[in-house]
Amino acid sequence: MKSFTTNAQFDTINQLVQHLDQDESSFFFASPNNQVRIFAFGCQKSWSNWQDIDSSKYSLIVGGQDFDTARSITPHQMSSYWFAPKISVTWKKNQLKVEIIDSIDWSSWLKSVHTNTEIDNQILSVNDEFDWLERVTQLIDTLKNDQELKKVVFGRQRLITLSEPMTITKLWSQLIEQAQSYRIVLKQKHHYFVSLTPERLLSVENSQVQTAALAGTAARKDDYQDESKIANTLLKSNKDRQEHDYVTQNIVNKLAPFVKKFRYSTTPGILFTPQLLHLYTPIQATILPGVNFLTLARALHPTPALAGLPQQSALAYLRVHEQEPRGLFGGALGYFTNENQGELAVGIRSMVISGRQIQLFAGAGILSQSQTQSEWQETQAKFSTMESIIQEVISK
Numbered sequence: 086m087k088s089f090t091t092n093a094q095f096d097t098i099n100q101l102v103q104h105l106d107q108d109e110s111s112f113f114f115a116s117p118n119n120q121v122r123i124f125a126f127g128c129q130k131s132w133s134n135w136q137d138i139d140s141s142k143y144s145l146i147v148g149g150q151d152f153d154t155a156r157s158i159t160p161h162q163m164s165s166y167w168f169a170p171k172i173s174v175t176w177k178k179n180q181l182k183v184e185i186i187d188s189i190d191w192s193s194w195l196k197s198v199h200t201n202t203e204i205d206n207q208i209l210s211v212n213d214e215f216d217w218l219e220r221v222t223q224l225i226d227t228l229k230n231d232q233e234l235k236k237v238v239f240g241r242q243r244l245i246t247l248s249e250p251m252t253i254t255k256l257w258s259q260l261i262e263q264a265q266s267y268r269i270v271l272k273q274k275h276h277y278f279v280s281l282t283p284e285r286l287l288s289v290e291n292s293q294v295q296t297a298a299l300a301g302t303a304a305r306k307d308d309y310q311d312e313s314k315i316a317n318t319l320l321k322s323n324k325d326r327q328e329h330d331y332v333t334q335n336i337v338n339k340l341a342p343f344v345k346k347f348r349y350s351t352t353p354g355i356l357f358t359p360q361l362l363h364l365y366t367p368i369q370a371t372i373l374p375g376v377n378f379l380t381l382a383r384a385l386h387p388t389p390a391l392a393g394l395p396q397q398s399a400l401a402y403l404r405v406h407e408q409e410p411r412g413l414f415g416g417a418l419g420y421f422t423n424e425n426q427g428e429l430a431v432g433i434r435s436m437v438i439s440g441r442q443i444q445l446f447a448g449a450g451i452l453s454q455s456q457t458q459s460e461w462q463e464t465q466a467k468f469s470t471m472e473s474i475i476q477e478v479i480s481k
């Protein structure tokens with residue numbers, strides 16, 4: 086491996102973006118407000134499960150772990166994929182730090198991109214799960230009658246078919262400007278998983294652990310209803326507070342064996358995205374000596390913001406009642422280093438692109454006091470994070 090820094094030229098970024106499309110294995114990760122941006126390309130070694138990774142051997146490992154490894158995926162989905170890249174580009178303070186295996190020449194590799202001609206693209210069809218409302222009503226009944234099951238985060242999928250293939254180069258300018266969220270792309274062969282998630286699963290830097298509870302949601306209204314009014318109603322909603330408190334408590338319990346000095350507030354704040362408001366509790370702690378990044382990640386994943394409570398009963402319910410497996414939707418995506426640093430986000434507000442087909446994902450935390458129609462509206466608003474970007478690209 087050789088390593089050097091270079092300036093973040095506009096051309097360089099453009100070429101890196103084209104390589105995201107061109108290379109068989111590629112990855113992009115930007116944390117909110119661009120604190121960290123990483124591009125990674127080419128596979129030295131890959132893993133299909135984070136259980137098998139020995140993180141001491143490679144300076145950087147990138148990728149994602151699916152939501153539920155026990156469920157196999159359909160052709161529209163992507164499953165766990167981790168790789169140690171041949172080329173990585175880490176972008177901090179306007180400087181690119183490049184790490185590249187000895188056999189590749191950086192400037193010839195960078196230039197080796199072919200430009201594609203732009204062809205008009207159209208949406209040919211949009212297919213929804215027709216019986217989702219019925220299944221949510223059935224779930225609410227189950228939650229009212231079941232003594233044990235408290236919460237199930239129920240997923241929905243929507244399949245969009247386009248007239249032409251979608252690429253990251255086409256989506257890039259729309260994706261990158263959503264700087265309030267993570268922006269994540271993971272490519273394996275002909276599939277891309279793309280996420281604009283606001284939800285951090287875990288970050289570890291200099292022994293400081295950061296995670297967050299994000300659950301309890303209100304959609305922004307078309308009539309531009311005052312933001313603070315929506316936030317106040319959300320903070321006062323018993324259903325959302327209960328949904329949120331379950332998540333906070335569960336995260337703290339799962340982390341407790343591995344950390345010390347917890348810091349978090351017992352009253353949630355609000356996290357704003359362009360489409361939604363969420364109850365939000367940042368949780369900080371200090372990692373205990375000898376604890377590995379992946380051990381923490383495995384302990385946290387999946388949080389009850391994505392599965393439910395109790396976890397095993399919620400997962401069992403989802404395996405039977407969600408129409409399609411999730412693959413990386415609700416999974417853990419990001420990077421980690423052999424110095425026990427790294428960051429993972431939760432793969433929501435996401436889609437899988439496979440040529441002309443785009444599979445969109447959304448889910449909502451269902452409790453016994455949930456209203457079917459408002460959960461439907463909430464998932465519509467969650468779909469719109471990605472849908473509005475696709476629309477922008479198509480109508481250009």
Ligand SMILES: C=C(O[C@H]1C=CC=C(C(=O)O)[C@@H]1O)C(=O)O
Pocket residue numbers: 238284299300301302363389390391433434446447448449450467
């Ligand atoms: C499952 C999703 O959101 C989760 C994360 C934040 C808030 C949630 C909620 O309020 O239901 C969900 O638990 C999704 O966006 O598809």
